[in-house]
Amino acid sequence: MTSTPFSAGSTKKPRIRRPKGPALWLSLGALLVIGVAVWFFFLRGDGKADPYRTEAVQRGEIVRSVSASGTLEALVTVEVGSQISGQVTQVLVDYNDHVKKGQVLAILDPQNQRSAVEQSQAQILSAQAGVSTAQAQVALAQAEYDRQKFLFDRGIVAQAALDTANASLRTANASVRQAQAQVAQQQASLRANQATLGRTTIVAPIDGIIIDRQIEPGQTVASGLNVAVLFTLAQDLSRVQTLIKVDEADIGSVKVGQPVRFTVDAFPSDNFVGEVTQIRVLPAAESSVVAYTVVAEANNPGEKLLPGMTTNAEIVLEERRNVLRVPNSALRFTPAGMTAQTPTAGASPFGGAAGGQRAQGRQGQGQGGGRGNRLAQMTEQLNLDAAQKAQVDPIIERVQQEVRSSFRAQGGGARGAGGAAGGQRRGPNPAVTAAYNKAFDEIKPLLRPDQQQTLETLRGQLAGGGERGVLWILRDDKPVQIPVRLGGTDGSYTEISGGELKEGDQVITGGGPRATAPSAAAQQQAQRRVGGVGGIGGGAGGPPR
The missing domain is CATH 1.10.287 (Helix Hairpins)
Structure with missing residues (x-):
């Protein structure tokens, strides 16, 4: 066996090549980019890097409407026919001719x-x-x-x-x-x-315009069981009607007398205004969709609108002018790591305690006393004249008696319930709320338009009602929730009332720090909500601690 002599001096260590020139600079640049990315995504602070987006509370109009398409028609359309058979010898009118009642249109032999x-x-x-x-x-x-x-x-x-x-x-x-x-x-x-x-002499039965002609001179008219139609007349086109197909889901909100706004493709820049005059009860089903015909009449200046045109209509269900409104995005916004405390039905929409202590302390007033006194002062807030006051005072007096009777009927049971609840909020008395709303409905027709707007504000304050919501505003660079009462909405903006908001306040619509792990307060609040360990106590005065 032959052995190979080993020489220690023959072993060579590998040599590491160090980047030089452009390669060195490229490596340093890559490390710098990685460092900046790590800082941007993981190490940078959340302060002003994620500002809140805000929008001012403004006054404007809230319009709630139903959109649908329709077809224009003349108010009155008459088909002129012949009761006898014969040959047409003369046709004295043509399309678009304006005719008077009794005017000769055609002559048969x-x-x-x-x-x-x-x-x-x-x-x-x-x-x-x-x-x-x-x-x-x-x-x-x-x-x-x-x-x-x-x-x-x-x-x-x-x-x-x-x-x-x-x-x-x-x-x-x-x-x-x-x-x-x-x-x-x-x-x-x-x-x-x-x-x-x-x-044999065909005459016009009404004043109108010829919109259709079915005969020519020399043509033979054969009249049998069905009267032969020779002409179609539309009554004066200075006023027309549109037949609007409204879906069954929306027909319940449509009432006679509501305004209608519509456009036609022929005049896209012109807006026409009409009024609902009839709601036909005959349903029309097409592709499993049930719709009802709503008839709306409108003026036709210059007779620009022609029968048969398709209308893009909006039936105005509710229109509120000069009201405080906020974007709907503000009502959907909740800061990261916080939970909005929406007031319950019995809670005050303006913050503050509304628990058992307050309920017991004001049991003598309650809905019957405190609101009754404010109801008695309504004549001053509405600025009624003598004639209106004479009509309104008996209504107010009657409602006050009904409210007192309602609270006497429930007696000490409500007081005992309030004491036993140990601070729980009590819901509004449905009978009292119904009595107030009934009184407001009776008073409203007696008032002027400006007084009616004030009355609706008083209705929200005295009769309750309306959904509750929460908005967030910035105070000392921190979001603070403000409970409000919600009114009508048009899909983009919602009417608000109550709370501490006023025109010009900046409400938060989005932005802010990104959500992190749930805080201990949020977890505890979620446990109470799920586990039933009491309701949301206290007032809605700010964010959770």
Whole structure:
């Protein structure tokens, strides 16, 4: 076995090549980029790098509407037809011609009808001649009867001769009446033929415009069980109606008298305004979708709108002007790591305690006392005149009596419940709320428009109602929640009332630090909400601690 001699000096250590020149700078640049990325995503602070987005609370209008399409029609459309058959000899009008009631539109060949009239006239003359003949027979029979009567009175002739003369006289009189009936019959036939002759002239039944014409000169009109339509007239187009198809889900909110705004493709820059005049109960089902026809009338200045045009309509269900409104995104926003404490039905929408201690302390007032006193002061807030005050005062007095009776009926039970609840909020009395709303409904028709707007504000304050919501504003660079009462919405903005907000306040609509792990307070609050360890206590005065 041959061994190879090992020499320690023959082993060589590997050499590491160090980057030089451009390679060195590229490596340093890559390390710098990685360091900046790590700092940006993991090490930078959350202060002003994620600012909140805000928008000012403004006054404006809230319009809630139903959108649908419809078709324009004239208010009155009349189809002019022919009750007789015949050949058209003249057509005196054309499309778009304005006509007056009684104006001649077309003429049918009257030869057959004129001949029938002449024949009836001849038959009347013949019947009248028959009357004259019958009258002559009466005169002859009367003379014969007189002779027989003279002879019978002197005993010259027998009774049989007198009876025969009398029968002849009665027969002659009957012949006269029969001849006169023939005359009347022929006169009626003449009137019928004259009417038929008149129908050869087609006249306009109303004032209007010719929107359709189905005949030409020389055309034969055949009238059978169905009347042949020759012309279609639309009444004055200065006012039109649109037939709007409204989905069954929205028809419950549509009422007669609501305003309607619509446009047509022919005049996209023009807005037309109408009013709902009819809601037809006949449903129309198409592809399993049920819709109802809503009729809205509108003025047509310059007769720009034409029958058959398609309308893009909006039925205004509710319109509030000059109200505080906020974007809907502000109502959906909740800062990261916080939970909005929305007031319950019995809680005050303006913050502060509304628990059992407050309920017990104001049991004597409650809904019956405190709100009753404010209701009594409503005449001053509405600025009623003497006539209005005389009508409103009895309504207020009646409601106050109903409220007192309601609280006497529930008596100490409510007080005991409040004490036993140990600080739980109590919900509003439904009977009291219904009484107030009924009174407001009776008072509203007695007021002017400006007074009605004030009344609706008082309704929200006294009669309760309305959903509750929470908005967030910045105070000392920290989000603070403000409870408010929500009104109508148009999909983009929502009316608000109550709370501490006023016009110009900046509400948070988005932004802010990103969500991290749930805080201990948020976890505890979630446990209480899920586990049922009491409700959300206290007022809605700020974010969770």
